Amino acid sequence: MTEAPGILHLLAFAAEPGGGNPAGVVLDATTLDDADMLQIAAELGYPETAYVTARDGERLRVRYFSPEAEVPFCGHATIATAVALAESAGPGEFVFETAAGDVEVSARDEGGRIAAGFTSVEPTVRDFDDPAPLLALLGLDADDLDPRMPLAEAFAGNWHPVVAVRSLERFDGFGFDPDAMRELMAERGWTGTVTVVHAAGDIADGAIVEARNLFPVGDITEDPATGSAAAALGAYLRDRLGMPTPFHVTVHQGRHIGRPSILEVDAPPVGGIRVSGTAVPLEG
Numbered sequence: 001m002t003e004a005p006g007i008l009h010l011l012a013f014a015a016e017p018g019g020g021n022p023a024g025v026v027l028d029a030t031t032l033d034d035a036d037m038l039q040i041a042a043e044l045g046y047p048e049t050a051y052v053t054a055r056d057g058e059r060l061r062v063r064y065f066s067p068e069a070e071v072p073f074c075g076h077a078t079i080a081t082a083v084a085l086a087e088s089a090g091p092g093e094f095v096f097e098t099a100a101g102d103v104e105v106s107a108r109d110e111g112g113r114i115a116a117g118f119t120s121v122e123p124t125v126r127d128f129d130d131p132a133p134l135l136a137l138l139g140l141d142a143d144d145l146d147p148r149m150p151l152a153e154a155f156a157g158n159w160h161p162v163v164a165v166r167s168l169e170r171f172d173g174f175g176f177d178p179d180a181m182r183e184l185m186a187e188r189g190w191t192g193t194v195t196v197v198h199a200a201g202d203i204a205d206g207a208i209v210e211a212r213n214l215f216p217v218g219d220i221t222e223d224p225a226t227g228s229a230a231a232a233l234g235a236y237l238r239d240r241l242g243m244p245t246p247f248h249v250t251v252h253q254g255r256h257i258g259r260p261s262i263l264e265v266d267a268p269p270v271g272g273i274r275v276s277g278t279a280v281p282l283e284g
Contacts, residue, residue, distance in 0.1 A: 007040065008084050009282040012076035012261075013225035015252070019260040021225035022282050023080040024049030027088060029063075034070070041065035047215060047223050050077035054097075060085075062096040067218040071191050073100040073157030075118065075227015075263075075275055082107040082116035083279040100157040104272070117264075117276035118227065120156035123235030128152050128161060133184055134194065137176050138163070144170045148203055152240050156231035156273055158192030160213075164199065171198035171210070172256070178216035185216075195229045205247040209233065212256055224254035225261035227275045234265040234273035245269040 007024055014020025024044045029037065029051035041049040045067055054061035062081060064074040078096060085094065086107035091114065094105040101121035108115055128151040135141065140163070145151070149164030165171040174196070185194065193213035201207060211233070213226040223229075230251045237243045246268050254261040266274040 007044070008080075009044075010080040010083065010279040011282050012079045012083075012279040013227070013253075013263050013277040014280060015254070015260040015262040018258070019224070019254060020280070021076040021223060021254070021259065021261060022046040023074075023077040023279070025077065025081050025084045026051045027081075027084055029053050037063065037065050038070070042067040042218070045218060047217070047220055048074040048077040050074065050081045052081065058092060059095045059097065062098055064098070067220075070099070071158065073098050073103070073121075073228050075157070075229070075231060076225050078103065078105060078118050079116045079227060079275075079277050080279040081105075082118070083114045086114045086116070098157070103157070113278060115276065115278050117274055119274045120228070120231040120235075120272040122271065123154065123156040123232065123239065123273055125152055125154045125236055125239045131161070131163075134161060134163070137180055137184065138174045138196070139176075140165065140170065140174060146199065149197070149199070149241065152236055154232035154236040154240070156235050157228040158232070159188075159190050160192045160195045160229045160232040161188075161190060162233060162236050163194070163196045165196060168198055168200065171196065171212070176214060178221050181214060182216045192228050192232070193223050193226050195226070195233060197233065203237070203241065204243065205249075207249045209249055209251050210255070211251050211253045213253060222257050224257060224259035225263060225277075226253065227263060227277075230263040230265050230275045231273040234267045234275070238267045238273075243267070
């Protein structure tokens, strides 16, 4: 593997042992160039690897690479980086300068457990033009969709289409062709994931939403936990559905690929969406 100082391996947002989303973290990537960072990310094979390329006090420049390309922002790798920073130098408040914009990040000690959170860049929600190709890839039609949650695209660091499925059976059972999905995502500029959700109960403060985030990159097809998608979902609920603020929702993800994860989402009346969780060392 490409030589790099201190590659850390963490699992973010794990709901239980074996759950969560793996991330690589390099807290000092000042000696690495773009080719090095991409090669390390590809060799690790995690959905993303985060690199701290510059630091001035509590302000850090952070870049994120999937196994195939640089991405503007990655939520689970941000949580992993915040936990790694807290464990190396103590809890605190940070600002991550990312390609998507400045992201406020915090890490605190909760009885020996480091909890972290980030507040996304200013989110945007827009209409979903021509969803037919995506629905066809998923094998879904209009009757499969949840009428309470109309199709839209949401941004909180990356663009994510949001598709809400009415029944748990269809939510659990849909499939897709990874190559065709990758091609459509590139065509539409979806640098994050395709977000498919199911809300069994009321869509209100305290709701639990289950998500599947499709991310066909390398050997990966689904992401176990997607912080940027959770933030985008919070923006969608606030700015498209008009949920009264402030509100809190819990996102469950990763069940379908054996990596259960929990992401906590808080939406203020205006501004960025906060996503919270923790990260633990990746064993083995």
